[in-house]
Amino acid sequence: MKPSYTRIKDYLIEQIEQGAFAPGDRIPAENTLAKEFGVSRMTANKAIRDLVHQGMLMRRTGSGTYVVELKAESSLFEIKNIADEIRARGGVHSSDVNRLEEVRALGDVAIFLGVQTGSRVFYSEIVHRENGVKIQLERRHVNPRLAPDYLEQDFESQTPNAILVARYPVTDVEHSVEAVHPSPQEAALLDISEREACLKVIRRSWSGELLISYTQLLHPGSRYKLNARFHTGSL
Amino acid sequence: MKPSYTRIKDYLIEQIEQGAFAPGDRIPAENTLAKEFGVSRMTANKAIRDLVHQGMLMRRTGSGTYVVELKAESSLFEIKNIADEIRARGGVHSSDVNRLEEVRALGDVAIFLGVQTGSRVFYSEIVHRENGVKIQLERRHVNPRLAPDYLEQDFESQTPNAILVARYPVTDVEHSVEAVHPSPQEAALLDISEREACLKVIRRSWSGELLISYTQLLHPGSRYKLNARFHTGSL
DNA sequence: TAGTGGTCTAGACCACCCC
DNA sequence: GGGTGGTCTAGACCACTAA
Numbered sequence: 001m002k003p004s005y006t007r008i009k010d011y012l013i014e015q016i017e018q019g020a021f022a023p024g025d026r027i028p029a030e031n032t033l034a035k036e037f038g039v040s041r042m043t044a045n046k047a048i049r050d051l052v053h054q055g056m057l058m059r060r061t062g063s064g065t066y067v068v069e070l071k072a073e074s075s076l077f078e079i080k081n082i083a084d085e086i087r088a089r090g091g092v093h094s095s096d097v098n099r100l101e102e103v104r105a106l107g108d109v110a111i112f113l114g115v116q117t118g119s120r121v122f123y124s125e126i127v128h129r130e131n132g133v134k135i136q137l138e139r140r141h142v143n144p145r146l147a148p149d150y151l152e153q154d155f156e157s158q159t160p161n162a163i164l165v166a167r168y169p170v171t172d173v174e175h176s177v178e179a180v181h182p183s184p185q186e187a188a189l190l191d192i193s194e195r196e197a198c199l200k201v202i203r204r205s206w207s208g209e210l211l212i213s214y215t216q217l218l219h220p221g222s223r224y225k226l227n228a229r230f231h232t233g234s235l
Numbered sequence: 236m237k238p239s240y241t242r243i244k245d246y247l248i249e250q251i252e253q254g255a256f257a258p259g260d261r262i263p264a265e266n267t268l269a270k271e272f273g274v275s276r277m278t279a280n281k282a283i284r285d286l287v288h289q290g291m292l293m294r295r296t297g298s299g300t301y302v303v304e305l306k307a308e309s310s311l312f313e314i315k316n317i318a319d320e321i322r323a324r325g326g327v328h329s330s331d332v333n334r335l336e337e338v339r340a341l342g343d344v345a346i347f348l349g350v351q352t353g354s355r356v357f358y359s360e361i362v363h364r365e366n367g368v369k370i371q372l373e374r375r376h377v378n379p380r381l382a383p384d385y386l387e388q389d390f391e392s393q394t395p396n397a398i399l400v401a402r403y404p405v406t407d408v409e410h411s412v413e414a415v416h417p418s419p420q421e422a423a424l425l426d427i428s429e430r431e432a433c434l435k436v437i438r439r440s441w442s443g444e445l446l447i448s449y450t451q452l453l454h455p456g457s458r459y460k461l462n463a464r465f466h467t468g469s470l
Numbered sequence: 471t472a473g474t475g476g477t478c479t480a481g482a483c484c485a486c487c488c489c
Numbered sequence: 490g491g492g493t494g495g496t497c498t499a500g501a502c503c504a505c506t507a508a
Binding site for chain 1: 473474475476484
Binding site: 003004005039040041042043046060061062063064 | 495496497498499500504505506507
């Protein structure tokens with residue numbers, strides 16, 4: 001038998017998801033809910049308390065219990081691709097494929113991709129725009145064994161990330177983040193000054209033991225901010 | 236008049252901090268605590284529930300309530316303090332306490348700390364050095380209710396982070412990262428040019444639902460890089 | 471002043487864990 | 490079987506908010 005507070009929780013969640021209780025709205029009082037569901041006030045209290053704890057509701061003594069306003073928390077460090085991230089913010093994503101070819105892995109790239117220096121790897125270079133504004137230069141090296149047809153994909157309609165993630169479940173990601181100034185080439189690609197501070201993110205992703213890709217992301221400092229939130233506790 | 240469940244909470248926190256209840260230990264049962272403190276079981280329950288929610292205790296139905304094992308820092312983006320980070324690299328950490336005072340929370344600070352605009356909060360401003368080189372300007376606002384003696388700590392021997400983490404298990408962290416140029420004041424504090432790209436990290440940390448601190452970290456781009464690795468899969 | 475959440479009581483029954 | 494937490498009741502008093 002399910003605890004009876006779950007009936008109240010489920011009801012509230014449903015109303016909120018359907019929009020019957022919109023963000024900022026006040027929900028029925030503890031006493032009201034208790035009466036309607038035929039339980040004691042402490043039981044209604046537990047249902048509400050759980051949802052407050054979950055971040056869905058907030059309470060004000062003497063005033064009422066309210067549906068929390070949407071938190072604008074955008075993408076974290078997770079494997080979300082930039083197109084989704086932009087759409088989630090309500091923006092329009094577009095991109096230009098600048099280069100798409102097979103290259104020889106040299107230096108850092110070979111080391112980080114874990115292949116022999118000089119071996120052939122796939123390379124894509126794409127500029128991503130949010131509402132027409134260039135916000136990311138993505139340069140990606142892909143292990144060709146894992147995605148033999150990588151170069152034949154349609155990158156105008158899908159991002160490289162989406163293509164790879166669809167095929168290989170990403171189990172590990174490593175990031176390094178630093179502030180740099182762009183090279184003249186990079187500045188030109190992003191239409192910014194060489195003087196502008198940029199956020200450079202280097203990402204390596206694995207599927208199990210396999211290193212899938214090595215990616216450099218360059219963002220104009222004035223146009224982009226990274227967000228990440230972690231929950232590490234036991235609740 | 237303080238609610239009576241706080242007496243039980245305070246007692247438990249004290250015992251845990253003093254080591255009387257060590258990680259992994261079972262604490263007295265709800266009934267026992269209720270009897271000893273002369274309250275009803277529901278009241279003892281609320282005290283325990285709060286500490287579970289805060290991540291300090293964990294419960295097992297039918298077995299008991301246990302002190303949570305301290306999770307050593309996950310190697311993520313986490314709560315590692317910069318002194319440990321530097322030492323882990325084999326470097327020598329030192330720091331200068333630049334400011335240490337009570338200030339009024341204004342604007343962003345009040346919003347992000349979740350306190351009333353104009354209310355008093357603790358503020359510390361510290362420059363951290365690795366092998367003598369300045370690599371981080373740390374500006375931290377602390378919720379005074381959570382650490383009333385914050386300003387009396389010895390920040391030359393401990394970092395603010397270490398002090399706070401020792402007291403409150405951090406369950407949630409939120410970061411935002413961007414590339415910026417330093418203000419003239421910031422440049423002076425870090426001995427860098429105003430032209431240098433800097434990594435600006437804003438971090439908020441929670442213990443359960445309590446917002447502990449709001450911290451701004453500024454790093455010279457040429458001297459610092461952030462690293463993070465996540466394991467996300469089931470593989 | 472009426473309504474709301476915050477706290478509290480003194481019981482109760484149950485499922486679960488461990489002995 | 491005895492102890493533990495999970496849930497639940499039917500009341501209660503209080504501080505705070507809003508009208």
